[in-house]
Amino acid sequence: MISRVLVANRSEIALRVIRTARDLGITSIAVYADSDRDAQFVTEADEAYALGGTAYAETYMNADKLLDVAARSHADAVHPGYGFLSEIPGFAQAVLDAGIVWIGPSPQVLDALGDKIKARRLAESVDVAPVAGISGPVTSRTLVDDFVAANGYPIVTKKADGGGGRGITVMESDEDLDLFFAAHGHETDGFFVERFIRTARHVETQCARDSHGSFAVISTRDCSVQRRNQKLIEEAPAPALPEGVEETLVDWSRRLFEAVGYVGLGTCEFLVEGDGRVSFLEVNPRLQVEHTVSEEVTGLDLVEQQLRIASGEPMAEAPAPRAHSFEFRITCEDPASGMIPSTGTVTRLRWPLGHGVRIESGINEGVTVTPDFDPMLAKLVVTAPTREAAIARARRALAELDIKGVATPAALYSSVVALDEFSPHVPSTRWFEDSILPRLSDPGAAAELGVRPAAPSQPAGPPAQAEERATFVVELDGRRMELTVPRTMFAGAGQAHHRGVQPLRGGARARSDARSGELVDPTGMVNSQIQAIVVRVCVETGQRVSRGDLLVVLESMKMESYVHAPYDGTVADIAVTGGQNVSAFQPLVRVTRAGETAKENQ
Template sequence: MITKILVCNRSEIALRVIRTAAEMGIETVAVYSDSDRDSQFVEQASEAYALGGQSYAETYMNIEKLISVAQRCGADAVHPGYGFLSEIPEFAEAVAAAGLVWIGPNSTVLTRLGDKIQARRLAESVDVQPVRGISDPVRDRETIEEFIATYGFPIVTKKADGGGGRGITIIESAADLDLFFAAHGDDLGGYFVERFIQTARHIETQCARDFHGNFAIISTRDCSVQRRNQKLIEEAPAPELPGDSEETLVAWSRRLFDEVGYEGLGTCEFLVEPDGRVNFLEVNPRLQVEHTVSEEITGMDLVREQIVIAGGGVLTDVPAPRAHSFEFRLTCEDPTNGLIPSTGTITRLRWPLGHGVRIESGISEGDTVTAGFDPMLAKIIVTAPNRDLAIARSRRALAELALDGVATPAAMYSDVISMAEFAGHAPSTRWFEDSILPGIASTEAEAGESAQAASLHGANGSLLSAGCPEELTTFVVEIDKKRVELAVPRSLFGGGGQHSRPRAQQPLRGGIRPRTESSTGELVDPHGMVNSQIQAIVVRVCVEDGQSVNRGDLLVVLESMKMESYVHAPYDGVVSELVVTAGQNVAAYQPLVRVLDTTARVSAPAAAEKEN
């Protein structure tokens, strides 16, 4: 019997596990970083222990600290949630060695499935067809060029240990290949290559298997609305699967789980092409973010199933799907600014309610969102008897959401699900990013700029001091019995007159920034500091202090949203300062590397002397 669970995670997924455990009469123990001290998941657990520190390495990925807490509090089981240590075999081994129950597949299974090259080989051994590629680590450029000569561009390079699509690089030309090798040098042992399928849907099966060999597909899911291989909108069941692809998905999933003796819940992921061809991608040996839609259409509690299976129990019989469900990932990302992560304090929060609406959240009004952790704030799950009704209900729910202080893509999601192309299903994994996002981002940016322009002008049309628009206060009034919201300058009340100085605020997103974009697309300040455009992890610093660089040379490799991004030299110059190191987390607009411009050779005094 499991009686006390240490939840080795944070925010909404930690809260999700804590709630189910409470319903089962099981005590829970939360662990937290310094910034999470007052979070809801910490308050709701039976007990909570500080890990001390802010970074991943200090807190949620510190195996020694986590095992120490488990032993100190008397936990008899560990739930890793998703992300962090959930797929790390060494952690599962440490849990078992400490005499605790690991709620998930064992370390051997994690090793065989967590490494994507081993997973490809496993799939091939049981006649499951992976995406066409090389099932060996890439050692040199010649191997990749031979693959391209056979299959052509585009291709995709992936990290063998890149869970959930992390570390993906799409290569569409010889120039892209040059850049890839410039970024990684000879360190290629952890990469493999696949054909990049441009027109396919991302379909997955939510699977479960217990210690007694009972196996079930709880539901299929369609996760094709993606940006940079990051899922944005998921739905269950997957609609309108072509040909006999669903039968193939079920059969292949069972083969994979049976072959490794899988015990627990997991997800098999595939690309399904329009003609019904199925291509295996990977197995995620943990709970998925989007598990909620499978729960909604079956009525099952998948966290409960995880705990039951880990305790040696029997998998529950799976009911037939009874509805259609969507999940919208509510992230702190700004559609008006290229969907880069945003930060700030949540000044107003009102969740949508009503029939068929479920909220999974770890945030509250007043919380400050920082760049330190994952940008996902919450999930809005909407369920109805069929897909059309679920779309209509989703539009209503998204419109009810009120979240101020941090930018989110909620309004953008409403636009996406209202499009004709979405009516049957999302056409492919590239549809949103290639065809939809550019138009939506442009429209929302224009709307944001118009709103900003209006707020920056006073009654006489004169521009207020740049970056310091006067603070507004909002009242609800009735005009001819019609309820309207009226926003007026705060200086009109509380003793402030028309000559009162407006309270300084941060510039609005999309407004003037202290950094400008160079001709290479990099953000550079007047002193030559090249700044990150995104919240990311530094994968590699490609230059040294004092090194001469040419415009376009690679400076830093970043990883964000599971994709690598490259930061280039904005002009010919000399590296005069390295601000970051590999493995470091950086926020959007954070300094990376200073490059002194050697093209500006003539100083102002010299120019004046020349004129004289």
């Protein structure tokens, strides 16, 4: 039996696992980045270890540090949560090689399903139909052009190692393809292509299979309310499925799990069209963010099931869904500013209460929301006997929710679920983006959706820096120990340690260039308009560029965004590198205008 579990994650999912561990009498061990030192998941864990650092790469994505903590804390199991290293076969194998239980499917299963091209080929081998596409890497432009000639636009390019909606770009024309190949150069073999279906719903199955060969679909879920392939509202069970579709979903899910000898919990994702056609998308070999709604309609604790299956025990029998449940992702995104992630300090926090209301949160009042990690603050889960009753209860709960200091889409969600278009189910995965978001640009329509005008935007704080620490030798009950603490603990009385606002170059505020739409300050520095990760820098210092040339590829909310040269000129300075986190308004690339360059040379 597992007795000590290291939770290799953060925020609400870490706290979720810690709570179930405590219910089962299992010691929980947390790890944390500098900015999470006082987070609730850290204080609630039985033990907590500093990872030292602030960025993904040096903390929650650092396998060596996590394995070191696992060894030092004598953990006998590792729960990866979701995201971070949860789907990395090498990390799972390293955990097993250390003699520690990996709470998830085997490294071999992660390898077979984590690569989406392999997953497509696997599906085809067991007569599970994927979305029409190319079951191989994009090795040339000709390959894609031939597919377009046969299937037409739109198409979608996806990263083979994406998962969770990452690395997905919809192509509507040859010009979009030109931009795609310009953005990725000779690295397109990491992508594959599928036909893009505008009118399909995103329906998934929460599956479980134990080491004794028992398999079950615990519930279906509908996750069609999405923006940029990021799920916003999820529900279980999936409502109003065409006749025979649920039987197909269960059958295909079983085939996929049994084909790879899957042991553990996972999710099979599909597109369901109005005429009942079903197409396979992917298998997510981990716990999903939206697992809560499956728990609510069945009464099962899915983290407990993960722990029991990993211990070799039989999984529990899955009861038939007995109610209807919604999950609302409460993110620090401002609907009045196009759902751009915001930062700030949570100055007031009041959660809704009452029957059928559940909160999964990683924040407290007074917490500063930074651009360093995912913008999701919490999950509001509402359950009632019927879908209609759950919608009514959700509107009440969303109205009770009171978060100040950062913008959230709570009021928007309340209006969205009340729309006639939402009944008896959300129309398609494009509905929110094509129908709801455009209304937000009209003040009258936005007001009807409960969205207030955006406050004047302010530059976000700079990327977090590793804390300076001091180490002392102390004696505890006569035992010599080293104590390491942040130097800020020695700040003078009344002094507050906070992150200042990063000034833009020259102390002047960047403005949107009227012709290019890019944020450019008076020195020619092109700044990021969004919080994102730098995927690729496409230029070099000294390189001449023309207006519209691609400078940087960013990834935000699981979708790529392109930053272009605002005018003809020369790249004078590059302020970022690939893989770096950037906040909104942070400098990216400085471009000197062509005329100014000529003057400097005279």
